[in-house]
Amino acid sequence: MRYRLIADGGALLDEGDGSAEMAGGALVVTPERGAVLRVAPGDVVEVQEPQPYVVQLLLADGARLELSRLGVMRTQLLAELSEARVADTEQVLLLDGVGTAEAFPGWVDGTPAELRLYDDALVIVPAAGLAEKLPYPFIQAVTTDSTGYTIGLSVPGRPPIAVGRLARRTSEFLDLLRARTAAAAGRTSHFLAALLPGLGPVALRSVAALLRDGLAAPRDALEAVEPGVFPALLEAACRPERVAGARKLLGLGQVWLGFKQTSSVQRAGSGAGPWRDPARPPVLDHDAHAGSFAPGLPGMFAAGMVSGFGGPFEGPFDTYGPGLAFGLLGLGAMGGGGYENGPHLPRQVFPHQPVTPAHTDYAALTDPADPDDPAVLAFLLCLTPSGRLVYEVLNAPDHATYVFTCRDTDQAAQLNRALDLLGFRVEGISADADSAASQYRKAAQRLPALRVLRERFQGRAIHTEGWEAQLAGLVD
Template identity: 75%
Template sequence: MRFRLIADGGALLDEGDGTAEMAGGALVVTPASGAVLRVAPADIVEIDEPQPYTVGLALSDGARLELSRLGVMRTQLLAELAEARVADTERVLLLDGVGTPEAFPGAADGSPAELRLYDDALVIVPTGGLADKIPYAFVRGVTTDASGYTLGLDIAGRPPVAIGRLARRTGEFSELLRTRVGAASGRTAHFLAALLPGLGPVALRSVAALLRDGLAAARTDLEAVEPTVFPALLDAACRPGTAAGARHLLTLGTTWLGFKQTASVQREGSGASPWRDSARPPVLDHDGRAGSFAAGLPGMFAAGMMSAGPTLGHGFDGPFAAYGPALAYGMLGTTGGLQSTQAAGPHLPRAVFPHERVTPASTDHDALTDAETPAVLAFLLCLTPGGHLVYEVLNAPGHDTYVFTCRDTDQAAQLNRALDLLGFRVEGISSDTSSAGSRYRKAAQRLPALRILRERFAGRVVHTDGWAERLATLTAGS
């Protein structure tokens, strides 16, 4: 193999013979003599072929690496590099979604890209340019052109996106996209129905339209549907010890309440065809135990299979038809006035028979009931008269109060959207990213959503004695 390393500006830094391989999750170029070059896949912003049999890599620092004379290793190296680049880009730029994605090779707005459909969002990683994330809550519609091979995504707050070059997988992608967009909306409706059992279907539809996954709804809008909706949801969302702080925020300005699914609790089956065994009883929990069920919420979940059938959806959809508020409160990590459920016992492995070709789908009950890492994040936003937006998590322990400068409701919506694009992972907002040792440095430089949040970050307040006084000081003026 021969390589050329060219600096930003065109100066030749190094060239010569050597070897190139994927090692330790990175592209490693080892010259015949001289220093080794290690390139993290996320640092590759574009892959092209400037000349026949030459691979060109544009790097995030402006440099360029060209590899030639790769021989039969060229195809394998490109495949490994492309796969690693997608995964590393999502991880470094905080773009990955909930659950395990379905990947499709295609194009977005005419640029070749890998299209990844998560439970909650479409992530687009192009071969050149910045990666993009489109939460399903922002998708207002999906259309198909006359050819049937190009899809148009109508997205709130931004220009539409054209998806194409899917060839024979166009129908598969289109169906899965529509299914997951619809499922995201359905999960919200099922989840809210469990928390608001006294609400009628028309009113519930209105509340679900306001409280799309990750998007906060104004207190006034929720109370306009039904005056008791907002206080009922707030009571359900608060962990013990957070209710007083939430009530204090209600006195500071305009408030919004939101919910965001943060974990997929459905574990997909694997194999060429669904697993069936006519010799086994039709009513079983997912661990393969018949006639008895674990204690508490997991046992209730399994026992309910007798009357409600298997759980087919992700996150917080189907189970609520059978389990109602208990499951919803369990996913929030709160009790909501219900008695705490007992933890599930150890999962017993089901015997594997030689004729079984697949692993059946299962539900991770612990993901539903683990109060330390709730599957649904509940949060409150408060816009103060002094020009600040307060972001408060209601059901996760040890979460500080974050404050951002914010002029009006339009900027509040922009900050809410930025938090959603980050998956509400706030660690990089207040971190020092000036050091080469910062894990958030690259995301802060290249991810617009994180950059907006960092630019408007005013401070954070730890939940200790004097929290309200320190918050008042921080939000006193613009």
């Protein structure tokens, strides 16, 4: 293998023969003589092939690394680098979402990219350019062109996004995007229903539309649905030690209330084989050797009766429905633990399958296993007359109050969106991002949302006895 390392300005830094491999989660170039070059996959912002059999990597600091004469290892190296680059980019730039992502290779706005669908957001990692996170509440519309193979995503604040070249997975991606968007909205509705058990379905629908996952709703808009909605939500979501602070914020200015799911409540299925409703035994091939029913027309008729076309054997009879159907069809009387004297003995009349289907654990939204680690973060935003936006978490025990400069409600919405793009992980806002030892340095340089929050950050008020004095010093 031959390599060339070129500086941002075009000067040749080094070249020679050596070896290249993915090792320890990084691309490692080992020259025959000289220092080893280690490239973190997240530092690769673009992969190009300017000439046949030449791979060029554009790095985050502007340098370029050219690799040639890779031979048969070229395809494997590029595949491993691509996979590692997606995962590392998400981690370094704080872009990963909630739950487990389903990955789709495709093209976005004319560039190859990997699209990753999480429980709460779509993350796009292109082969060239900046990665992007789109929380589902920000996707206003999903459309397809006349061919059905190009998908359009309408997102406020940027041109429409064109997703294509998903090939046979186009329908799968579209269906899963819509399903996960709907599921996120459904979880919000279930969560709010648990907090507001006395609210009617129409009013609950209006509240859920205002309180989409991660988006704060104005106090007056919630109270316009019903006057008691805002105080009820605040009381239900607030830890006892946060009540006094929340009341203080209510008197400082315009207030928004929001909720953000921060951990997955989707539970994978378990057991050997796919789950089936035990009330409906599977209808198998009616071949005499492979099926559970007699061959020919009698077997087909029996299968139809048991699988749901048995008229009176549906509904309230549960598993007895198939049993009665077998009896009337001459497959034996129910008794003695089996069916006797029938023309074909069923293999399994009452199938016992110790299988749990994949499901949503709605109870975990309001009753987490660890009360100090809630699945849904509740927060207040308060815009003061002095031009400060206060961000206060209501249900986490160890969380400071963050204060940002903010001119108006438009900037408040911008800061709300920036927090959502970070998954409300605020550690990088106040942490050191200048030194080479900072884990947030790359994100602060390359992630616009974090950069905006850091630029407008004024300070934190720690929840101690002097909290009110600290807050007053930041907002006055």
